[in-house]
Amino acid sequence: MGRLEGKTVFITGASAGIGEASAREFAKEGSNLILTARRLDRLKGLKEELEKKYPSITVTAVELDVREKKQIDAVIASVPPVDILLNNAGMVLGVEHLQDVEEDEFDQMIATNIKGLVFLTKAVLPSMKERQTGHIINLGSIAGKQAYPGGSIYCATKHAVEAITGSLRHELVDTPIRVSAICPGLVNTEFSTVRFRGDKQKADNVYAGLQPLVAQDIAEIIVFTAGRPPHVNIADMLIFPTNQASATNVARNN
Known part of the structure; x- marks a missing residue:
């Protein structure tokens, strides 16, 4: 029996990208989703695909906007106790410099990337503490470690995720609950398409001339992190494609 078999894994942003890939990887391990x-x-x-492929697991699909705390609280109250929380939902809008960032886009990034993560973490922690088990995995970013032009608000939100994750690890150090941050560099998902407000050409240009990471790469690392023995906590992992060395230092072939 694997360490993740029968565990209940709660994934936000599971409809695409890293969240969807993570669901597939956890399903392979026999986790309930x-x-x-x-x-x-x-x-x-x-849900239909995974339950057909892995009939021993249970998959629950729930519509949820992580910006809405009441929705989060209602969902957590209606599902089984969560063993692993993957705070994956996140987004970025635009590459404008700070003075040109629109207030509504500022609010969307703050609400999704910070508030949603905090609300969900607060919602699952009481049960984890009561059962003396649990793992919270937050999806960070190189943007949470290095700022860059055109990323002021997004970088701020991911720096906040970095700080929240670190603080929570200190707060839970006397418990068996683990807290991890997985921080990718360039990953080719819908992320850039959303950033450029649906302009696929601009999104594709972000990854031109190099082999970026794909969602599967990060999902495998997330599941590896979750599957370590209970006394092992992978606190913080930074993952780049081979031709990336920092937020802005990327070698391209074109």
């Missing part, structure tokens, strides 16, 4: 996102139709398709 609670998949959440705003796009319920995609979640239902993923």
Whole structure:
């Protein structure tokens, strides 16, 4: 029996990208899944696929906007106790310099990347503490370690994730609950398409001339992190494609 078999894994942003890939990887390990996102139709398709492929697991698909605390609290109250929380939902809008960032986009990034992560963590922690078990895995970013032009608000949100993750690890050090940050560099998902407000050409240019990471790469690392023995906590992991050395230092072939 593997360490993740039968564990209940709660994944936000599970309808695409790293969240969807992580769901597939946890399913391989025999974990039961609670998949959440705003796009319920995609979640239902993923649920059907995984339950057919892995009949021994239970998959629950729930529509959830992590910006809404009442929704979070209602969902957590309606599902089984969570063993592993993957705070994956996150987004970025635009590459404008600070003076040109629109207030509504500022609010969306703050609410999704920071508030949603905090609300969910607060919602699952009481049960984890009561049961003396649990693992919180936060999806960070190189943007949480290095700022760059055109990323002021997004970088601020990911720096906040870095700080929240570190503080929480200190706060839970006298418990068996583990806290981890997984911080990717360039990953080719819908992320850049959202950033450029649907402009696929601009999004593709971000990854031109190099082999970026893909969602599967990060999902495998997330599941590896979750599957370590109880006395092992991978606190912080930074993952780059081979031709990336920092947030802005990337070698391209074109």
